[in-house]
Structure formats: structure tokens, C-alpha cells
Amino acid sequence: MKVNKRGVVGATAIAAVSSLALVGCAGGSGGGDASEAPEAAGTLTVWVDADRATVLKDAAAEFTDETGVKVNLVQKDFGEIRDQFIAQVPTGKGPDIAVGAHDWLGTLVTNGVVAPVELGDTAADYEQVAVDAWSYDGQVYGVPYSIENIALMRNTALAPEAPATYDDMINAGRAAGTEYAFLVGLDPEAGDPYHMYPFQTSFGAPVFGTNADGTYNADDLQIGNAGGDAFAVWLAEQGTAGILNPNISGDLARENFVGGKAPFFLTGPWNVPAAEEAGIEIAIDPIPTAGGEAAQPFVGVQGFFLSAKSENVVAATNFLTNYIGSEDVQTALYEVGGRAPALTSAFDAAVAGDPIVAGFGEVGASAVPMPNIPQMGSVWEFWGVTENAIVKGEGDPVTLWQQMASDIQSAIAG
Template sequence: MRKTAALPVAMVATVALLAACSGGGDTTSSAEPTSGDGAGAGTSLTVWVDENREPAVAAAAEAFEESTGVTVELVQKNFEDIRADFLAQVPTGEGPDITVGAHDWLGSLIVNGVVDSIDLADVEDDFEPVAVEAFTYDGQLYGLPYALESIALVRNTALAPDPAPATFDEMVAAGRAAGTKLPFVINTNGTTGDGYNYYPLQTSFGAPVFVQEEDGSYTNEIGMGGEAGHAFATWLGQNGMAGTGVFSTDWTDEIARQEFADGNAPFAITGPWAITGFEEAGVDFAVEPIPSAGGQTAAPFVGVQGFFLSAQSDNALLAQDFLVNYLSTPEAQRALHDADPRVPALLQVAEDVSSDPVVGGFVAQVKNGTPMPSIPEMADVWDHWNAAEAAIISGSADPVAAWDKMLADIQASIGG
């Protein structure tokens, strides 16, 4: 069928092709190692950034490139992918020098040894203390903060004209008086439950998720047990679907936003991410601190966004320089705020933008908040916590028993 001539012919052709290819192959390999000869040329910083923030970081990068000659390469990533990719890629040496991130990743970045500490030196005092505290782990600073966010109470000023009710009960009463379909909405994340959104109500009973030290840092001791926790669980059950029906597991984030935007509920507990939608729907609203349900201050979780420095960066010097001297300037921080309007971490910028009533409302709420725990133990809490709250709200479980089981389960997975 086939002649053995195939072999020599193929070989000849190979050699001919090889001769053609080898030239190209050589040029690619020799082009690589020659490093820069001008100032900073040849060195480059890689920065991971998400789509929203890219233009703001690009502006700061341009200034940095101009004054140092170093190239800043911005790699756009989905915010949700960054943590896992950073953990996986930094040890290979291929990770970025700097990445955008959220402060609650810190615990896992620390125990995985992928993040370098930074020193804001003289500019540290220019930042909102809660933001710096959030990026501080065991007394050491690990990131440059730029924005804070928390949930707050949003009130439809047409349906509920009176400002800021002092207690949750008064708020519900005002909501019912408005005669709308619902007095109030909150994101319960459907039947999954959502400890994050209900947290300010929980803290108003004096039941923080973990016990905090004097300086605000978290210990790994669970703080939501005892009478305060039971009181909250009982209250949640009473106002759940088997009780007064103020809370419901039918609500997801989308439903809660839609009901408020449609004017079906005069009050909502939600975050800055919902604001654009409300404005587009033409609702007149005000942002106010969340009223207390249990007598103490309702303190929501504060999430802080910022930039981390890789522990394996080859250009640690430049990366620090870029972070401390170019991204922490008021101009850069203002640009970051404009790109994604949250509460600015730099006090000067926060002051500038607080005149906006919406941002001002969130600024006021953030001052009442506590940073979301960044300790690795927090990862063991969410599932149990969300599920217990969902079961209590839907009325499918006895509040105190479900709460106690949740505490035991969390304790077991933390490994007490």
C-alpha cells in the first residue's frame, strides 16, 4: 500500500522547513533577556485590577510611568476570581506585583504567605481609621485601603416623609402606616439566608459574630452565643414568616431592590450597589443609619477595598513606591471613588464627597460599623449562620434551638 520512500521524503521536507523556521525561533529567544538601559526601562510592574477600577488605576499608573520610566501593566480580572488566582499564582512567581482586593481576604492571604506588609509611614493618619484597622492583621498593615462600604437604611421619602426612626419597631410602624404592600424589605438571599444583611440587627442585640479586642481586632472566640444571641434569634423568629411577617425568605437581593424601586416598600436595608437602580427608577430616597432593634447601636459589617502587595514580587521596591506615593494621593483616591462610588478611605476625599447626601448617609453609617472579620475562621461561619437564620425566619425551626445548634456546629468546624 505504501512505499518506504515516504520516510526519506518526509525527512528532506523536514530539513527544508526547519531551515525556514529556525531563523524565526532564534529571534524570539534572543529578544527576551536584554534588560533596559534607560531609567526604569525594561522593568515593569504588573497590577491586577477589575473593570470598574481600571481607568482610575491607569491614571495613577501613567503618572508613575512618567516619573520613573517603569512600565505598569494592568491586567483586568473579574473581581470574584482574584483571590483564588492570587493564591494559586503568587507561589509560581507569575502572580502580579500588586492586586486590588477586599480586606476580608486578608486572613487567607496571610496564612498562605502570599501578601507582603506595607508601610504607609506618614500618610497613614490621612486614612479613615476603620479602613486602616481592616487591613491590619496582628498589628501589621498589609494593604492600602481606598474605599469602604456597608449597608444602611434607605427610606423612600415620598412614602415615609419623617426622618430616621430611632428603633426598628418604629420603622416598621412607619412602614405599615405608609399603606404599601410591604413595610420593609431586606435581602435574605432566598432560602439560603444572609447573615451579612441581618448583622446590624444582630449587633443591636449585642451579639457580635466574634468577640473583639479593645483595639477592634477579632479573636476567634464566638460572640453571638448566650442571652444576647438567644434574644436576637427569638426576635427574628417572632418577626419571621410564622410571626409578624416583617422578614421573609422569599426575598432575594433582586426582589428587595425591585420592591423598593417600585414603591412597594418604604424602607430597605441595602448597600451602595443598589443606589444607581433606585435613582434610575426615579425614587426619592434618603440614606440613614439602620435603626436599633435590640437597644444597642446597629453596627453593620464594613467591607474595605484596597490594594495588596505580593510577597513574591520581584519589584517590591517599585511596587511599594507605586502604592504609597502614587495610589494614596488625593487625586488617585478621588479617581477611584469616581470610578466606583463608595465611601472613600482617604479622609480628605471623604470630606469632599460627603456633601452628596447619599455618600454622606453611607459615611455616617460606616462610622457605626465594624470591619468584617478577616480571620480565617470566618470562612467556617457563613454557611451555618446563613442557614440558621433562614430556618428561623421561615419558621421551620425553633429559634433558640436552631441558634444553639448553629453555635455548636460553628465551634466544631473551627475546631475548638
């Protein structure tokens, strides 16, 4: 793969990364053991998972040919990267660059293990939601490469038109005469607030408020506002009507949808292959509003971030912005992972060639990033189980919701 690079790092970027290099020069670089350590100052170590390693192999070779800097690609299990990165970077044994998810960012920043990435003017070349996701306290900490979110999957044979509202969807689902009007997978114990979130936002009840720059404000917990109360009442109504059912897991929801037992399925691109293999003609639609406002799901953005202890910040930033940030590499990563690219030119090409990707991409472009602040960890513990309790009718919905909000606030306060 010949990488069509974005051009050399600009003067602003060089100045910024040069100053960072002075800060990071005391740290080490490399993998978790001697075999992963750089052979010279002109070596970059990059932690990747297996799929990303395949794509980056050619880009790394070209980078070495053009700069003389060797790129050592070290394969890691994606789920272990964050914790290993936090543990190894302070000791000087971590990599220069690692792949990861944007919602790790708050934990990485507060642990002091990542450095800002100077995108400069190239920030405008990415989908805005991707840059927002990789921003923390007004700075960008990674080069995003993929965007993933849920949307409404529709069996076009059972429902020829996209619904405008949740009620329209349920009415169309009932008119189809299938066993279920609508399907969404819920965990029997923990619930699934990730899938329920677009309906919650349609009632005007985000988890956290935002600052002027669009980043999340951990001091502004919004989940317990009046919109949250209205959402809780709605949840109870859907449970009573049997539309939301905690006993239908994600696997069961997929099985029933591909079996033609519902015209609508709230899910992500990971379930597209099963529907296509079953011979179902599908369309991907915006999520219909239940509360009158826009139904905005969470968007997850994967990218590559820079170690605060890298000894070769200029080369690392060059590799991040001009190689990983190139259209060729972003497109190749999309072709391997199936997630819409974060770079707008690659994104536009992907959605133009695939209506399924276009459908998810349209929803993702107006979605909201999963909160990347550490305080979000205090939300999950109470959120899903409360939603399940409300759906099951285990108490007054507003009382349960307000108790959840109070518990979250107490957990954040420590």
C-alpha cells in the same frame, strides 16, 4: 489626570521596605504567563479589574515618567484574583500588586503570599475603619481605596422622618399604608446574614470578639452568647409577624421598593440607581436598633496589596502609598465605582457633594469590618440557613441558634 501625590516615602517606610526587599529578592514578579512577565527589574506588574485599570492608567504613566519604573497593568476578573494570586505568587509568577477585598486578607496572610505595607504616618489620613479592615495580627497589608456598606434607604414621600428604632420604623411603615412596612432581601435557601447582621449586633452578639488592637480574635466566638439568643427570639417574632420573609429575594425587595410598596429598604448603594430612575426621592439613614445597642453592619473595604515575592518592594510601596493613596486617584476610583473613598480627604469631599454618599458614609464610618480571619469561612455555612429556619418557625429559636453556634465552633476546631 495629574496625580497630586502624598510626597515621597518617608525614612521609616524606606527602611521597612528595604528590609522586605531583601526577603523578597529571590522571588519572581509578573503576570500568570510570559506576556505578563516584567521586562526588567524596574517593572511593576499590577493586577486590576477593568474599571480600576481605566483609572490607574494615567497614574501608572505618571509614575513611570517620574521614576523610570514601568507599570504593567494586567486586567483580571475580580472574582478570580484571590485564588490566582495564591496559586501564582509562590511560583514567582504573580504580580507585585493586586486589587482585592479586605476579607481575603486572612487567607492571603496564612498562605504567605502578601507582605505588610508600611503606611507610616499616612495611616492617619485614612478612615479608621478602612485601616482596621486591612490590618491582620497588628500589621497593615494594603492601601485601602473604597468603603462599602448597607444602610436604611427611605422613601421620603412615604416616611418623612428617619426612625430612631426598629419598632419606630415598623410603626411608620404601617402608618404609610403600603403593602410592606419594611423590605430586606433574603435568600429563600441560604438566608442573608450579611443584611441581618446590624440587627444582630444591636443585641450585642458579634460573630467574634476582638483583641485590644481591634482585630478579630478567632478563639473568641461570640455569636452564641446571650445576645445571640435574644436575637434568635426576635428573628422568630419577625417571621411570625410576616415582616421578615425568606421568599422575598433581593431582586423582589428592590422591585417592590421602587414600586412604592414600602417606605423602608435595607440595602446598599448598588440599589440607589434603581430608586432614582423610578423617580423616588430617597434618603439614606442609620440602621435603627432592634436590640437597644448600636446596629452596626459589616463594612467591606477594597484596596491594593503587595506580593510577598515582589522583587521591587521600594517602587511598589511608593506606587501604593503615593499614587494609589493620592487624593486624585482615590477620588477617580470613587467616581468610577460609586463607593465612598477610604482616604479621608477624598471621603470628605465626596460626602460633601452627595447626600446619598454621605448617608452611606456616615453609617460605614461606625460600621465593623467584615472579619478577615480564615475562621470566618466556617461561619457562613451554618449562619444563614439557621436564620431562615428560625424565621420560618422550624423549631425553637434558641435551640436552633445554639446548635448553629456549636456547629460553627466544631467546624473552626476542624
